[in-house]
Amino acid sequence: MAKVDPFVIKWPRKWTTDEEIGPVIRYLNRFLHDFWIRTGGGDDFILDLQTRLTILEAEVAALEVRVTALEADVAILQAKVAALEALVFIQVTATADYTTTRNEVITCTNTDTITISLNATPNTIPAQNEEVHVAMAGSRVVVSGNGKLIMGVPGGRDGVSSFTLNIQGQGVQMVFNSDTDKWHIQ
Numbered sequence: 001m002a003k004v005d006p007f008v009i010k011w012p013r014k015w016t017t018d019e020e021i022g023p024v025i026r027y028l029n030r031f032l033h034d035f036w037i038r039t040g041g042g043d044d045f046i047l048d049l050q051t052r053l054t055i056l057e058a059e060v061a062a063l064e065v066r067v068t069a070l071e072a073d074v075a076i077l078q079a080k081v082a083a084l085e086a087l088v089f090i091q092v093t094a095t096a097d098y099t100t101t102r103n104e105v106i107t108c109t110n111t112d113t114i115t116i117s118l119n120a121t122p123n124t125i126p127a128q129n130e131e132v133h134v135a136m137a138g139s140r141v142v143v144s145g146n147g148k149l150i151m152g153v154p155g156g157r158d159g160v161s162s163f164t165l166n167i168q169g170q171g172v173q174m175v176f177n178s179d180t181d182k183w184h185i186q
Contacts, residue, residue, distance in 0.1 A: 089131070095138075099146065103131050108165075110138040115162075117146040118183055122176040129178055135171035140164060143172065145183055150174065152185035 009029060016022050089103045095110050099117040106116060122130035134143055143150070144162040153163045154172075159182075165172070173186040 089133075100130075100132050105133040105135075107135050107137055108141045110141070113140040113142065115142045115144055117144045118148065118150075118174065119176075120146040120148070122148075122178075122183075130176045131173070132183075133171065133173045134165065136165040136168055138168070140166055143174075148176070148181065148183055150183045150185065151180075154185070 009032075011025050011029070015025050087103065089105050090101075092098065092104050092106045094106050094108045094114060094116065097115045097117070098106065100106070100119045102119070102123065108114060108116065116134055118132060119130060134141065142162055142164050145160075149159045149161060150163060151158050153160050157163070174183045175186055176182075177184050
């Protein structure tokens with residue numbers, strides 16, 4: 001459907017050819033034409049832009065909802081990563097006194113007596129209790145509970161604050177039990 005532009009006016013020829021009034025007439029004709037287009041006489045670009053803006057605002061709102069959902073997913077994944085990290089064992093070679101910090105496998109290659117102090121604040125998340133393995137490949141090793149009691153020590157001793165590994169190649173596996181607040185030899 002063609003749009004009719006009512007402001008293409010046939011002005012008197014004397015007016016449009018006059019040196020003084022001709023430019024004013026052409027300017028007035030252009031002004032009226034532009035005003036007519038701007039107020040809806042032709043394509044309404046403002047309405048089109050407002051419609052597009054409304055659509056974009058709806059898309060932004062939908063993206064904000066997705067971002068919120070993704071942030072929640074990130075928090076869940078971070079918790080899972082932390083849980084997996086708790087299951088990872090760090091390999092350590094100890095030649096001097098050492099204090100554990102999380103799940104560790106410690107090989108003691110010392111030439112003099114050393115003390116392996118167990119973590120004083122072990123992981124207490126259920127099903128992720130901290131675990132430490134100590135193997136003696138050198139001289140004597142004293143394992144200290146570092147304020148926590150150690151249960152199931154070889155020789156039938158329970159509830160000791162420390163014990164000693166004297167035989168080369170001897171090793172122990174200890175798991176912290178958050179229910180009893182003690183280290184248990186497996």
